[in-house]
Amino acid sequence: MLETEIIMEHKTYQIAIDGPAGAGKSTIARLIAGKLGFIYVDTGAMYRAIALHFLRQGIGPEAEETVAEGLEGITVTITYEDGQQQVWLNGENVSGLIRTEEVSNMASAASSNSLVREKLLQLQRDLAYSENVVMDGRDIGTVVLPEADIKIYLTASVKTRAKRRYLELTDRGIPCNIEEIADDITQRDYRDMNRAISPLKQADDAILVDSSDMTVDEVVEEILCICQKAKSNCDGCHR
Numbered sequence: 001m002l003e004t005e006i007i008m009e010h011k012t013y014q015i016a017i018d019g020p021a022g023a024g025k026s027t028i029a030r031l032i033a034g035k036l037g038f039i040y041v042d043t044g045a046m047y048r049a050i051a052l053h054f055l056r057q058g059i060g061p062e063a064e065e066t067v068a069e070g071l072e073g074i075t076v077t078i079t080y081e082d083g084q085q086q087v088w089l090n091g092e093n094v095s096g097l098i099r100t101e102e103v104s105n106m107a108s109a110a111s112s113n114s115l116v117r118e119k120l121l122q123l124q125r126d127l128a129y130s131e132n133v134v135m136d137g138r139d140i141g142t143v144v145l146p147e148a149d150i151k152i153y154l155t156a157s158v159k160t161r162a163k164r165r166y167l168e169l170t171d172r173g174i175p176c177n178i179e180e181i182a183d184d185i186t187q188r189d190y191r192d193m194n195r196a197i198s199p200l201k202q203a204d205d206a207i208l209v210d211s212s213d214m215t216v217d218e219v220v221e222e223i224l225c226i227c228q229k230a231k232s233n234c235d236g237c238h239r
Contacts, residue, residue: 062113
C-alpha cells in the first residue's frame, strides 16, 4: 500500500480529476479524498441537482430567460453524514433522486449553459481555496481550478463505460439496454467535447489515466502514486 501523506506547501492542495461520463471519476475521486483526508467535491452531483430542479419546473436549458429565473434563489449544497455524501436542493435531500438517466441527460445539457456554470463556479472555487480538495468533473483542470496541484484525465472505452453503467442499473433493479446506454454515452461525449462553453478536454498538464483494463484499486493506487511523485520526485511510481 502506498504511503498517502502529502507534505503541504501551499495553503490548500487541489487535485482535479476530469474525464468523460462513466469513467469512474466520482468513485475514484471519493476514494482518493478518503485516503488523503481531503474534501471530495462532487461537481457532477451539483449539476444533477440543478438538472432535477429544471425537470421539476419544466425548464429547458436552452431558454436563457427561464433558466435565469429558475436559478434565482436556488441553493445546492453538499454535506457528509457518517461518511456518506448528501446532496441538498433548496433544503431538500435529493441524493436518491439525481442518479436517473433522465437527470443525467438534463445535467449534460444544462452544463453547457453559461448561467448554470457561473452559478456553480464560484461556490466550487471558494471551497477549493479554503479546504484541501479532490474535485472531479469535465472542466476542473481547464477552467474551475486551472492552477490545481495535480491534474488527472481519467477515461475508459465506450464499451467499458457502457458495461459499468449497465451493471450499476441492473444491480439496482432498473431495466436497461446496454446498446442504448452505449449510444447515450457516445452522444454525451460528443456534446461535452463540442459545447461552446468549457468543453471537455485533457488539460495540457494533465496526466492521462485509462481505466479500461484497470480495477478501481489499481486506479486509486496509480493516482496516489502520481501525487507522491509530484511531491517527492520518487522513482518506481509507474505501474
